[in-house]
Amino acid sequence: MSVGTLGQPVGLAPQTGASARAKYVVEDRLTAGYIGIGMTALAVGILIGILQGLEHAGFNFYPMLAPALKSYYQGLTIHGVLNALVWTTFFIVGFFTMTVTRSLERPLRYPAVGIAGFVVMTLGLILTAIPLLGDTATVLYTFYPPLMADAKFYIGLTLVVVGSWIGGWSFYFTYWAWKKDNPGVKTPFIALSSLITMVLWQICTIGVAAEILFLLLPAVFNWIPGVDPLLGRTLFWFTGHPLVYFWLLPAYVSWYGMVPKQAGGKIFSENLARLVFWLFLLLSTPLGFHHQYTDPGIPAAWKFIHAVLTFGVAFPSLLTAFTVAASLETGGRARGGKGWFGWIRKLPWGDPSFTAQNFAMILFAFGGISGITNASYNMNLAVHNTTWIPGHFHLTVGSATTLTFFGIAYWLVPKLSGRRLFSRRLALGQAWTWLFGMILFGNGFHLLGLHFGAPRRTMLGSTPYADAAWNPMIMEMLFGVFLLTISAILFFVVMLGTVLASRKLREPVEMPVAEALDADAHTPDWLNNWKPWLDGAFALILVGYGPMLFQLIRDMELIWPMLRVW
Ligand code: HAS
Helix, strand or coil, X not given: CEECCCCCEEECCCCCHHHHHHHCHHHHHHHHHHHHHHHHHHHHHHHHHHHHHHHHCCCCCHHHHCCCCCCHHHHXXXXXXXXXXXXXXXXXXXXXXXXXXXXXXXXXXXXXXXXXXXXXXXXXXXXXXXXHHCCCCCCCCCCCCCECCCHHHXXXXXXXXXXXXXXXXXXXXXXXXXXXHCCCCCCCHHHHHHHHHHHHHHHHHHHHHHHHHHHHHHHHCCCCCCECHHHXXXXXXXXXXXXXXXXXXXXXXXXXXXXXXXXXXXXXXXXXXXXXXXXXXXXXXXXHHHHCCCCCCCCHHHHHHHHHHHHHHXXXXXXXXXXXXXXXXXXXXXXXXXXXXHHHHCCCCCCHHHHHHHHHHHHHHHHHHHHHHHHCHHHHHHHCCECHHHHHHHHHHHHHHHHHHHHHHHHHHHHHHCECCCCHHHHHHHHHHHXXXXXXXXXXXXXXXXXXXXXXXXXXXXXXXXXXXXXXXXHHHHHHHHHHHHHHHHHHHHHHHHHHHXXXXXXXXXXXXXXXXXXXXXXXXXXXXXXHHHHHHHHHHHHHHHHHHHHHHHCCCCCECCECCC
């Protein structure tokens, strides 16, 4: 018998016990390595985030922390890089190492490629950390030119991305081997959705790779006289927006493919779930100008086209809201729930893995609404560069993604360590405090930005123009930070307790895999075929970016010297 998310029985799995562990020993070690590094980065990033919240409320600890941390802006850069780029990317590649191999029921085709990816990513992270900690890369996580970081920062980040590509190739080799052995067989949903996410990532990171290799590094090394900031920003956001779907889609893999099982239900429609992932592959990339609505030099018509496409990519998330809720309903009803809403009470609220992920969904509903507001051109003019934007992304990457990853960790870490979850109660407390902490933090920051135009990325606690009218929202935000701090402490106590102090499990934990209500329904070829979606994605990128990139490169002026302004 195998055991479920927290060690309770869930029925027979295809391969259990010691043989399964032996089969996936490299994969499990890789996953553990990735998520271990991701969580360490997150711990440091969160600590610095707390300092930022305190500063906004007038408690400025930075002078006391020098020379370890020289300024708010150095801290903000470390916070953004570690939380938004490192925690996410490491967790995702580690998680996918498990989802792809377990879902295809075979280990990596070439484990050496998987290991190489891990080594390159880790070396990249170390190289990035040196200038970040040494205050020679205080350029914020968007590293807009002409701000100039130490070359090690750019090279390190490039290695992190290249390492993740190599990790992705190890999945593709495994997938091709599986396809060869299973001609004509439909790819299992969890593997397919993970692979689509990886391909999306590899397409979209071409933008930032081009920015670093052809613009920033040559300028830092003085091989070219300077940079063209607009071209740099455009290449950055070519990657920057689809990047958010690289953060979101692993959560969707779990919401569609795993959470229904944890809720005792089934995927409402697997065909629809497949369609959602293909739509993300098709639509995610040509949208970056919605981050550049206020940039001069991009004609309004192009901003309009990207605005329309942004509303297009919100559509698969709207589909997700309804289908995931319907999947949960099948679980609630299977557990005896009755009436319109009675099924909600019957959901497994005592299971922290489920509860954390459900709260992530609820928070994302609000983050999604603020995203759609951002995308609306004239509304964006009111909220751009205000605290509204961090309000938005703490509900998305900080909640939809991060809280889902916490929920996943509540079964994944027991699975990898072979030990029981340290404390179900503390883990539940973590989920609840994150829910309320983020509601307060998100609401406070959204309102502060919308009503008062309080700027983001600014030492609000020291600005001469800070207004007493801001105080209620700052206090709301600060109370949110307080709850989030408790939540983060609970998370790390549960994780460390599981690995270091928990009893050994007698049976291994299985990755939850939900069945589909429409398992017997026909899946049309186009939902199992990469070609039309990849062709469509490249065509749309060509249409959405081609002419503008051509023009920006043709008219590029490499005359702005890179600057260190701190
Ligand atoms: Fe965004 C800025 C538009 C989604 C992250 N975004 C950012 C930045 C970040 C970020 C980090 O158009 C700041 C970048 C910077 O530093 O400058 N965003 C959108 C839109 C969406 C969106 C339209 N963003 C995300 C996601 C992110 C993320 C996802 C990370 C993971 N965003 C923008 C724009 C800007 C922007 C502009 C630029 C702003 C500026 O001016 O600088 C959409 O994809 C959102 C669609 C989502 C929904 C919600 C669906 C709800 C679901 C949950 C259902 C709940 C259930 C629970 C089922 C429509 C799926 C049921 C419960 C029971 C109990 C049963």
